[in-house]
């Protein structure tokens with residue numbers, strides 16, 4: 001019998017639709033895999049076996065009754081722990097939310113449930129999505145399935161590792177500066193940050209509201225498109241949600257044709273600081289696309305050089321304001337200091353001191369400083385101006401080309417602990433992914449090979465203009481097909497087998 005955990009979501013969905021397997025069987029197979037390997041991977045903070053099997057049984061019953069179901073009905077999924085799930089613990093990787101059970105579902109969660117995707121559990125992440133390695137989780141790091149001593153990327157390392165380790169065929173991530181794409185790159189999985197506003201932020205615990213965007217984490221481009229289709233759509237509960245036409249991303253992923261497509265290679269993303277093996281794989285991918293008929297030119301985006309600095313002002317500023325809601329009165333942890341009758345301020349201070357980790361505190365301090373009246377113009381104001389310049393650069397680039405390309409992450413997965421004491425070194429890992437968030441455009445990362453020096457996955461990033469997410473799926477699916485011919489199958493099949501720890 002085929003191992004149901006090795007199928008793509010699209011193939012599993014076809015098996016479910018034909019009646020060949022049931023959702024309960026598929027869901028159980030993934031729960032068994034989680035039980036066997038997650039002791040070593042730590043991709044999940046919470047596994048909801050009972051809830052997932054109940055949802056699976058419900059889909060099976062609806063199918064048996066002849067109901068018309070969605071494309072992914074019955075395919076189980078993992079959800080990043082920053083997205084609220086009614087009745088199921090949601091911590092955002094933080095101690096301050098330990099034990100919090102949301103009384104409501106995020107719109108993303110509602111949409112997954114309505115489409116019949118059983119939710120296996122909640123995935124590990126850097127606390128409040130601040131980080132690039134999942135080492136800032138209050139619940140211990142996630143380990144990269146390719147090498148358990150290495151980082152799975154971050155902040156959504158749990159979602160990426162769950163999919164790479166075949167614990168889930170699909171996962172949801174969130175990307176504020178790269179947290180879907182960069183983990184995708186270092187785990188050999190596909191990650192998409194849709195156009196800002198394409199997927200509702202209602203119920204997504206906010207880090208930086210003008211940058212946050214949920215998106216798919218999968219093993220194939222088609223699977224990502226199918227999941228994107230389930231999650232995207234207007235939501236009146238999110239005032240930044242896009243209304244109007246949404247592109248047909250599934251049709252685009254099926255088209256997979258780059259003949260005549262104009263691709264711009266970003267000059268500023270690929271030189272110094274990029275690992276030789278990552279660069280080599282990138283150049284080969286560009287070569288493959290050229291051979292397939294794409295028209296490749298080099299394009300300069302000068303303001304990309306300031307993007308990282310601007311991001312690390314805008315993001316902490318917004319985070320410092322968003323995280324003010326964790327005041328010990330409304331959610332989760334409350335620490336009462338000793339003394340007769342501590343003031344509300346003393347309770348708040350003690351709770352925030354005990355509940356937030358170092359990285360979160362660092363960013364709250366940075367953001368509060370950048371927004372303070374004496375420094376607002378110099379820091380926050382300047383960062384917003386860089387954002388405008390960057391948007392102008394992208395607009396000029398997209399007047400010349402249909403999509404832009406770069407490596408996703410400058411390096412492959414580094415060792416756990418290697419950059420933990422050097423926040424700046426870690427921040428540099430997001431240099432290629434951050435620009436898209438600052439200007440709201442969509443981006444995708446697909447695995448494009450293994451770096452020669454360490455045999456670890458590298459990622460290829462494509463960016464498109466806002467609302468043109470379909471261009472990403474079309475081009476990425478074409479490259480994926482060419483790479484599979486070259487590699488004799490998906491790159492993930494080259495990953496070492498994980499041993500069961502059970």
Ligand code: GLN
Pocket residue numbers: 129130131132154155174175176177178179180207315430
């Ligand atoms: N790594 C980036 C940061 O630390 C991006 C995080 C994210 O996209 N959530 O802020």
